[in-house]
Amino acid sequence: MSNPSSGDADSSPAADYTVDELMTATLARCLSDGDQITNGISSFMAVCAIELARRTHAPDLVWIAGGSGLDPLDPRMTDSTFEWPIWQHSSMYFELSAQFWDYVANPRFLSTFFVGAAQIDAHGNTNLSVIGDFHHPRARLPGTAGLADMSALDKRLIYWVPDHSRRTLVERVDFRSGAGYLDGDGERERLGIGGGPELVVTNLAVFDFTPISQRLRLRSVHHGIDLETVLAATGFEPVVDGPVGITPPPSVREVTLLRTVVDPQGLRSRGVRQPREKA
Amino acid sequence: MSNPSSGDADSSPAADYTVDELMTATLARCLSDGDQITNGISSFMAVCAIELARRTHAPDLVWIAGGSGLDPLDPRMTDSTFEWPIWQHSSMYFELSAQFWDYVANPRFLSTFFVGAAQIDAHGNTNLSVIGDFHHPRARLPGTAGLADMSALDKRLIYWVPDHSRRTLVERVDFRSGAGYLDGDGERERLGIGGGPELVVTNLAVFDFTPISQRLRLRSVHHGIDLETVLAATGFEPVVDGPVGITPPPSVREVTLLRTVVDPQGLRSRGVRQPREKA
Amino acid sequence: MKEKLTSLEDALRLVRDDDVVGLQAGPTQCAPMELVRGLIRDGRQNLHVVTLSGGLALDWLAAAGCLSRCTFAAVTMEHYGLAQCFRQGVESGRISAEELSETALFARLGAAARGLPFLPTRGMIGTDLLQVGNPNLAVIADPFGGMPVVACRALPLDVALLHAARADRFGNVGIDAGPRYPTIGVMPRAAARVIVTVEEIVSTDVLRENPDRTILPGFAVDAVVLAPHGAHPTSMFPAYDYDADLFEQWVACSSDAAATREFLNSYVRVDPAGYRAAIGPDRLARLERAMTR
């Protein structure tokens, strides 16, 4: 399992790839051999990125599939990312959630999380709880699940946004289900929380965070997307403090692995809005 | 296992019995069908009492043998009361100590404990820690183990004392490893601790506790022991507030079960000082 | 050991109106659905349900009007989207919502289980979950001079509802090699009464073959009910998969009041025999076959 599996070993950039493949490869590259990672519900892209990293540059990556199955053999993608097909051939079972948190809460383990959320704001705070007032919500969302914990526990957070829009990327979230950099300028650190959001990978662009103000900073736009499209689709003004590059494309090998081995059904593209090419 | 096993069903008082058999039967009678109980290390008499109760009046008694094996089949007495022969055929294994305490700390479960200690005092406090000063002890004893917990957790405590003497029954313990009634007069209740010591079964006599002052009160002396012997062997003045009876003897059936089924090796008598008969 | 095996009817009597009910459940995983249907059939009112991440069970209870309050880390149907009836209940104010992080929920249950007034977590710090006036959370100082923690007040349950693989008549509950389902460890210990439905009743000797797979001792269980496919339509690893068809059928109708009523009458307000007939043996067999090891 820990050996890179078969597939085209061509590391040259792919000419033909979809935005979900680009996003997945970008996420995969955030993981290294020494990481331990897990995945929550509704996390196809994260699971594909983990499996892609295991099969390419990070064969020693540790994965607790669905919060319960350690290092599963040949996980099968199905409609759920929290069901038995992904963890049926594991080397250890954790008590779902309970024992799992015993490891997550430990600063030595599971330092990286992939996070999806209904809203992300300019300081990387996230909302999975409510739109409107908490006690009288216009929309009751699923709830924070593990996000309120992992975002407060010194972890490195990598966000994926399948639908980059003024609705999902907002100046301030309606409710902070997950702590990003709060109001920035070191507020997170002053509360004694280490780690924090590191990268935001959307279907249009990639952001990181400025060091002092701790706001989203545009790092690259995807091939075929122009800067104006990104800015128009963002509900706040992201920092643009230098030349904005093009997001490095996935390699031929990464695309081939995704299409033929990791996720032949294409579940990773669920919910991903395909951006229109510019004219 | 839950059926009373074979053995002489004669419930008439035994004419021929040893003091360890008397003590064991007295302890066994403290247990009822609804109890859940466990045993610690060096607890032959407690284990024999539990097994005797299971085989006589309390077939539904729950026993976590050695803090780890639930309801073992035909436990085998060996030199240790915390090793595999007593828990090898169990219906559930607890994580030794850790998970076990999850149940003990719950007020619904395991309400009764048998306790042995190096010293017991006039208010039922117990010492397993040091003789002399804690930081510069004359004698370093094994340590409190589970006693500091179970004595503070609303449990009913039943003490057994195999060697009733002015050394083991003292006015005030050198160190309170276990909470009895502290200084009495409701101090235990004021600290919010329920339960408490209920009975002290020694090789000479049986004590309970007075309701207000919460001091040891002589309830009965064993057959052949006179009151003066008990008082002379006790390092404080126990309350004697009425006629002192003779400890009810074990039944023929109890003695037979102990000798032939529960503990044919006689491990229950370890450390029990046989009292001298009076002339 | 005391007999704990009983009928579904008698077991359901252990759940009363206004109870705080712990419900083992994941979005699609192993909820005690036969008990949930029973509560709805019996018209239980005003329940406060505590769940880590329940989905369908919460939506059914909300749809049937049994639910007045919910303490949860998530209520979700995962890939089937929001639990619409639950969501509408909260948005309309009929259901009050106490949202907690997962460590906070475990801390509240763990404190109740261990007779402690609270347990601390470092989760939730920086989030708005600490800003909504939840009286069960309090940020307190570390007496040793370290960082403050969030004290999470003990949440005692009146009753816990679970589903598992097997039990003996005395309430000892066994599982197969697999993950232990969320909250199965702590919920029963936090509860005054515990009801477990199981796929099969076995002799204690069967449990003695793998005593480390006994996850609940009989003394902590009040009622055991035989309920084959008792988790359906949620999944029960490694016995059967969740029933995607029934999930889809529910999701398709759960935003419409009339369709919801009809679904509840056809699939929920029916007794176990009626339910199994409505689902059909072929479908149950297919869900068992789906889980090839």
Add this chain to the structure above:
Amino acid sequence: MKEKLTSLEDALRLVRDDDVVGLQAGPTQCAPMELVRGLIRDGRQNLHVVTLSGGLALDWLAAAGCLSRCTFAAVTMEHYGLAQCFRQGVESGRISAEELSETALFARLGAAARGLPFLPTRGMIGTDLLQVGNPNLAVIADPFGGMPVVACRALPLDVALLHAARADRFGNVGIDAGPRYPTIGVMPRAAARVIVTVEEIVSTDVLRENPDRTILPGFAVDAVVLAPHGAHPTSMFPAYDYDADLFEQWVACSSDAAATREFLNSYVRVDPAGYRAAIGPDRLARLERAMTR
């Protein structure tokens, strides 16, 4: 997955002078004795050992002068009486003793494991363990108005030493059906470094057959050492019994300085091959046979 299998020598280098060392041990049960002998052979100094209820291992470490401090709920040889060398070390002031209740010890380790500054217990209230100036215990109020609790300060370990049935080369550690030994759950998570000796090295596929019996994930383990009979003379259920003869031999000499030195030289300050030769294969085989299932 990363290779964790290493030699005893390399593993022992992960333990340094002055370390806080977590030691899995019961009075006669399953201590990592091959590691303990290695520490003594290597002359490790000034160790602060944390144990729930260790016996022989503590006595050997005390006898060899490796021990300067011990945090424990009990140090006992059960039916073999007191651990005489440990006891003398404490009475003479050479070893400082931090005595805790079992829930307090688990709370201190649990807090360290979960990155919390403390965990509370209701144990010890009313006892003198709260009256000896232990700076790691503090009675604090319940912010919700209930009874006060004893906050137990996190006790991070530099290194944890464990023995178990089997592991793969990647540090995934498996056990047999049986009780999990004291502190095997929490100690490794409370430690910065983890060393596990095992009876056998197996392929990961063997662990995959019973993944619920994997009790430690490889990512939490730093070194795995093959050490057949590595718990001897303590017991290893269901593989072998404790060695009553060696316990008795130690107890008979441990109150006499010269006899103690001689014992240490014969049985402790020897390498694994020398140790097995000193014990003899017949005796090891007899201890295996003793444990009939």
